[in-house]
Amino acid sequence: MESTIRIASSGDYHQISRLVAQIQAIHAETRPDIFNIDPCPLKSDYYQKLLQDPQSKVFVAEHEGTIIAYAIIRIHVAPQRSIYRNRKFISVDDLCVDEAFRGLGTGRHLLEYIFHYAKENGSESVELGVLEFNTEAIRFYESMGMQTRSRRMEIRLKDFE
Numbered sequence: 001m002e003s004t005i006r007i008a009s010s011g012d013y014h015q016i017s018r019l020v021a022q023i024q025a026i027h028a029e030t031r032p033d034i035f036n037i038d039p040c041p042l043k044s045d046y047y048q049k050l051l052q053d054p055q056s057k058v059f060v061a062e063h064e065g066t067i068i069a070y071a072i073i074r075i076h077v078a079p080q081r082s083i084y085r086n087r088k089f090i091s092v093d094d095l096c097v098d099e100a101f102r103g104l105g106t107g108r109h110l111l112e113y114i115f116h117y118a119k120e121n122g123s124e125s126v127e128l129g130v131l132e133f134n135t136e137a138i139r140f141y142e143s144m145g146m147q148t149r150s151r152r153m154e155i156r157l158k159d160f161e
Contacts, residue, residue, distance in 0.1 A: 001104040003068060005113045008058035010051060015067035016060065017042045019096045030133045033156065057117075061097075061110045069097040069106045071114060075121070090118040092128035111144055 008016060020042040027035040050056045050072060061069035072094040078084040092114060097107045118126050127149070130137050 001063065001101070001106060003061040003063045003106050003109060005059055005061050005110060008051065008060045008070065010048065012058075012060055012067060012070075013042075013044060013047050016047070016058070016070045019067070019070055019098055020094070022099055023094070023096045026134075027131070031131070059110065059113065059117075061106050063101070063106075067098075068101040069095075069110050071095040071110055073114060073117075075123070087125075088121075088123045089125045089127055090114065090121075090123045092126060095128070107140060108144065111141075 017040060021039060024035065024038055024041040028037045047058075050058055055075045057073050057075075059071045059073070060067045071092055074091045074093055076089050076091060078087045078089070080086075092111075095107065095110065097110070115126055126146075128141070128146070129152075130141060132138075
């Protein structure tokens with residue numbers, strides 16, 4: 001399916017907010033011990049800060065005038081410590097395709113756009129975090145060539161004897 005990718009604007013807030021709510025609902029349903037149900041998890045003032053922050057970008061995929069996907073990225077430079085190489089990288093903080101448009105190639109198109117953007121801007125890698133329960137997203141990211149670099153583990157103490 002054809003979509004156009006562009007940098008988001010202030011006027012895109014409501015359409016992006018609708019998509020953020022879709023993802024938040026999945027997280028709240030699957031991990032209610034961590035996430036709250038919130039019908040408007042993307043606050044307007046936070047969104048405006050993202051648009052103004054030179055280290056952040058919000059990209060949208062649009063089809064026939066409707067935003068069907070978005071991604072929030074951040075541009076990072078590794079901390080200036082002797083244990084780290086000097087490097088620039090992009091982190092994908094959020095990526096969501098509208099549930100009605102999943103499986104049609106929009107996510108692939110958007111992530112490839114981010115890969116090209118990162119490369120053109122001198123980044124060495126694109127990184128992201130994904131929760132273990134989100135096996136569909138993990139399969140998608142792996143199909144895009146991404147690999148697990150580290151793992152964050154937990155124990156829920158209510159389950160500990």
